[in-house]
Amino acid sequence: MDKNKLPGSAGEHMMQEKFNTQDKAEDFYNRQMLDYIAPHMKEFISKQEMVFLATSDKNGECDSSFRSGEAGFVIVLDEKHIIYPDFKGNGVLASLGNISENPHIGMLFIDFFENKVGLHVNGKAKQLNEEEVLSFIDKIKSNVKLPTLKQKVSFWTLVFVEEAYIHCSRNIPILKKNEDNSEDEKSRPIDFFKLL
Numbered sequence: 068m069d070k071n072k073l074p075g076s077a078g079e080h081m082m083q084e085k086f087n088t089q090d091k092a093e094d095f096y097n098r099q100m101l102d103y104i105a106p107h108m109k110e111f112i113s114k115q116e117m118v119f120l121a122t123s124d125k126n127g128e129c130d131s132s133f134r135s136g137e138a139g140f141v142i143v144l145d146e147k148h149i150i151y152p153d154f155k156g157n158g159v160l161a162s163l164g165n166i167s168e169n170p171h172i173g174m175l176f177i178d179f180f181e182n183k184v185g186l187h188v189n190g191k192a193k194q195l196n197e198e199e200v201l202s203f204i205d206k207i208k209s210n211v212k213l214p215t216l217k218q219k220v221s222f223w224t225l226v227f228v229e230e231a232y233i234h235c236s237r238n239i240p241i242l243k244k245n246e247d248n249s250e251d252e253k254s255r256p257i258d259f260f261k262l263l
Contacts, residue, residue: 074100074230100232103146104188108231111186112176113139118151121173122165122192132162137216141176144209147228149174149188150200152220163224166192172226175234179242185234191227200225 073080074096083092104112117135124130134141134151141151153163166172170191177185195203197213200223204211257263 095232100230102229102231104143104149104228104231105146108186109143109146111178111184112141112143112149112188115139115141115176115178117176119175119177120162121175122162123169123171124165125168127169130161130165136218137214139214140216141174142211142214144204144211145207148203148207148209149190149226149228150195150223151226152216152218153222153224154218155221163194163222166194166224172224174226177234177239179240180244183236183239183241185236185239187230187232187234188226188228189230191229192224195223195225197223199223 073093075092079092080089083089101108116138117133118141120132120134122130122132134153136152136154141149143149170193172190172192174188175185176188197220200213203225204213
Protein backbone atom coordinates (compact mmCIF):
# COMPACT_ATOMS: atom_id res chain seq x y z
CA MET A 68 0.00 0.00 0.00
CA ASP A 69 1.17 3.55 -0.73
CA LYS A 70 2.47 4.85 2.60
CA ASN A 71 1.14 8.33 1.76
CA LYS A 72 -2.37 6.86 2.01
CA LEU A 73 -1.77 5.12 5.34
CA PRO A 74 -3.00 6.59 8.62
CA GLY A 75 -0.41 7.90 11.04
CA SER A 76 2.42 10.36 10.75
CA ALA A 77 5.46 10.46 8.48
CA GLY A 78 7.57 9.88 11.60
CA GLU A 79 5.54 6.79 12.44
CA HIS A 80 6.16 5.38 8.96
CA MET A 81 9.85 6.25 9.13
CA MET A 82 10.21 4.33 12.43
CA GLN A 83 8.30 1.37 10.99
CA GLU A 84 10.86 1.22 8.19
CA LYS A 85 13.75 1.59 10.63
CA PHE A 86 12.49 -1.26 12.81
CA ASN A 87 11.05 -3.31 9.92
CA THR A 88 7.48 -3.35 11.24
CA GLN A 89 5.74 -2.01 8.10
CA ASP A 90 3.76 -5.22 7.42
CA LYS A 91 2.61 -5.51 11.03
CA ALA A 92 1.68 -1.81 11.12
CA GLU A 93 -0.19 -1.99 7.81
CA ASP A 94 -2.16 -4.98 9.06
CA PHE A 95 -3.03 -3.01 12.21
CA TYR A 96 -4.10 0.05 10.19
CA ASN A 97 -6.28 -2.08 7.92
CA ARG A 98 -7.93 -4.20 10.62
CA GLN A 99 -7.95 -2.12 13.79
CA MET A 100 -7.92 1.60 12.97
CA LEU A 101 -11.23 3.31 12.27
CA ASP A 102 -12.21 6.92 11.59
CA TYR A 103 -15.36 6.57 13.70
CA ILE A 104 -16.59 5.07 16.97
CA ALA A 105 -17.82 1.51 16.40
CA PRO A 106 -20.77 0.17 18.47
CA HIS A 107 -18.57 -1.91 20.82
CA MET A 108 -16.29 1.10 21.32
CA LYS A 109 -19.33 3.18 22.29
CA GLU A 110 -20.33 0.52 24.83
CA PHE A 111 -16.75 0.43 26.19
CA ILE A 112 -16.63 4.24 26.59
CA SER A 113 -20.00 4.23 28.39
CA LYS A 114 -18.49 2.10 31.18
CA GLN A 115 -15.33 4.15 31.71
CA GLU A 116 -14.78 6.34 34.77
CA MET A 117 -11.56 7.95 33.55
CA VAL A 118 -9.76 9.14 30.44
CA PHE A 119 -6.24 10.44 29.82
CA LEU A 120 -5.98 13.48 27.53
CA ALA A 121 -3.12 14.69 25.35
CA THR A 122 -3.09 18.22 23.94
CA SER A 123 -0.44 20.63 22.72
CA ASP A 124 -0.19 24.34 22.15
CA LYS A 125 0.37 26.04 18.78
CA ASN A 126 4.12 25.31 19.07
CA GLY A 127 3.57 21.60 19.62
CA GLU A 128 4.54 21.70 23.31
CA CYS A 129 2.59 18.86 24.88
CA ASP A 130 0.59 18.39 28.03
CA SER A 131 -1.18 15.35 29.38
CA SER A 132 -4.10 15.43 31.75
CA PHE A 133 -6.62 13.19 33.43
CA ARG A 134 -10.39 13.39 33.64
CA SER A 135 -12.69 11.24 35.73
CA GLY A 136 -16.33 10.99 36.68
CA GLU A 137 -19.20 8.58 37.01
CA ALA A 138 -19.25 5.71 34.52
CA GLY A 139 -20.39 7.16 31.22
CA PHE A 140 -19.32 10.74 31.96
CA VAL A 141 -17.74 10.73 28.49
CA ILE A 142 -20.65 10.56 26.08
CA VAL A 143 -20.68 9.25 22.51
CA LEU A 144 -23.18 11.43 20.63
CA ASP A 145 -22.82 9.49 17.40
CA GLU A 146 -20.06 7.64 15.59
CA LYS A 147 -18.15 10.87 14.82
CA HIS A 148 -18.70 12.96 17.97
CA ILE A 149 -17.87 12.61 21.68
CA ILE A 150 -18.38 15.08 24.52
CA TYR A 151 -17.01 15.16 28.03
CA PRO A 152 -17.65 17.54 30.92
CA ASP A 153 -15.00 19.60 32.60
CA PHE A 154 -15.47 20.09 36.31
CA LYS A 155 -13.96 22.75 38.54
CA GLY A 156 -10.22 22.15 38.96
CA ASN A 157 -7.12 24.16 39.81
CA GLY A 158 -8.06 27.00 37.46
CA VAL A 159 -4.99 26.59 35.21
CA LEU A 160 -7.06 25.25 32.26
CA ALA A 161 -3.99 23.85 30.50
CA SER A 162 -5.91 21.46 28.23
CA LEU A 163 -8.51 24.06 27.30
CA GLY A 164 -5.77 26.63 26.69
CA ASN A 165 -4.00 24.24 24.35
CA ILE A 166 -7.25 23.40 22.53
CA SER A 167 -7.91 27.12 22.02
CA GLU A 168 -4.58 27.33 20.10
CA ASN A 169 -4.45 23.84 18.59
CA PRO A 170 -7.63 21.73 18.42
CA HIS A 171 -5.86 18.35 18.12
CA ILE A 172 -6.60 16.02 21.02
CA GLY A 173 -5.72 12.46 21.96
CA MET A 174 -7.92 10.52 24.38
CA LEU A 175 -6.86 7.24 25.97
CA PHE A 176 -9.42 5.14 27.82
CA ILE A 177 -8.02 2.18 29.78
CA ASP A 178 -10.01 -0.53 31.50
CA PHE A 179 -7.70 -1.46 34.39
CA PHE A 180 -10.36 -3.51 36.17
CA GLU A 181 -11.88 -6.10 33.85
CA ASN A 182 -10.57 -6.43 30.31
CA LYS A 183 -7.06 -4.94 30.40
CA VAL A 184 -7.78 -3.10 27.17
CA GLY A 185 -7.40 0.47 26.04
CA LEU A 186 -9.02 2.62 23.38
CA HIS A 187 -7.39 5.56 21.62
CA VAL A 188 -9.63 8.27 20.21
CA ASN A 189 -7.93 11.10 18.32
CA GLY A 190 -9.52 14.11 16.72
CA LYS A 191 -10.18 17.81 17.05
CA ALA A 192 -11.82 19.46 20.03
CA LYS A 193 -13.65 22.63 20.95
CA GLN A 194 -15.13 24.02 24.14
CA LEU A 195 -18.92 24.50 24.40
CA ASN A 196 -21.32 25.64 27.06
CA GLU A 197 -24.40 23.52 27.85
CA GLU A 198 -26.70 25.50 25.55
CA GLU A 199 -24.26 25.01 22.64
CA VAL A 200 -24.01 21.28 23.42
CA LEU A 201 -27.80 20.89 23.38
CA SER A 202 -27.97 22.81 20.10
CA PHE A 203 -25.25 20.60 18.59
CA ILE A 204 -27.02 17.42 19.75
CA ASP A 205 -30.19 18.67 18.06
CA LYS A 206 -28.27 19.63 14.89
CA ILE A 207 -26.78 16.14 14.42
CA LYS A 208 -30.12 14.54 15.35
CA SER A 209 -28.60 12.49 18.17
CA ASN A 210 -31.03 10.93 20.63
CA VAL A 211 -28.55 11.33 23.51
CA LYS A 212 -29.67 13.15 26.64
CA LEU A 213 -27.15 14.91 28.87
CA PRO A 214 -26.92 13.07 32.18
CA THR A 215 -27.43 14.67 35.56
CA LEU A 216 -23.96 14.55 37.10
CA LYS A 217 -23.05 14.85 40.77
CA GLN A 218 -20.39 17.46 40.08
CA LYS A 219 -21.14 20.88 38.60
CA VAL A 220 -20.07 21.08 34.95
CA SER A 221 -17.97 24.17 34.14
CA PHE A 222 -18.08 23.54 30.37
CA TRP A 223 -18.15 20.70 27.85
CA THR A 224 -15.51 19.64 25.33
CA LEU A 225 -16.74 18.35 21.99
CA VAL A 226 -14.43 16.00 20.09
CA PHE A 227 -14.74 15.43 16.34
CA VAL A 228 -13.45 11.86 15.94
CA GLU A 229 -10.75 11.21 13.33
CA GLU A 230 -9.20 7.96 14.61
CA ALA A 231 -10.28 5.21 16.99
CA TYR A 232 -8.21 2.12 17.70
CA ILE A 233 -7.37 -0.45 20.35
CA HIS A 234 -4.43 -0.13 22.74
CA CYS A 235 -2.39 -3.30 23.24
CA SER A 236 -3.29 -4.95 26.54
CA ARG A 237 0.07 -6.64 27.02
CA ASN A 238 1.43 -4.21 29.63
CA ILE A 239 -1.80 -2.91 31.18
CA PRO A 240 -1.96 -3.95 34.84
CA ILE A 241 -5.12 -5.27 36.45
CA LEU A 242 -6.11 -3.05 39.36
CA LYS A 243 -8.71 -3.54 42.05
CA LYS A 244 -11.30 -0.88 42.85
CA ASN A 245 -11.50 0.30 46.42
CA GLU A 246 -15.13 -0.32 47.36
CA ASP A 247 -14.53 1.31 50.76
CA ASN A 248 -15.81 4.89 50.46
CA SER A 249 -13.81 6.06 53.46
CA GLU A 250 -11.19 7.36 51.02
CA ASP A 251 -13.75 9.91 49.80
CA GLU A 252 -13.83 11.48 53.26
CA LYS A 253 -10.05 11.81 53.52
CA SER A 254 -8.71 15.31 53.13
CA ARG A 255 -6.33 15.73 50.23
CA PRO A 256 -2.90 17.26 50.89
CA ILE A 257 -2.78 20.75 49.37
CA ASP A 258 1.00 20.76 49.25
CA PHE A 259 1.83 17.11 48.60
CA PHE A 260 5.18 17.97 46.97
CA LYS A 261 6.13 20.48 49.72
CA LEU A 262 6.37 23.51 47.44
CA LEU A 263 4.73 26.13 49.65
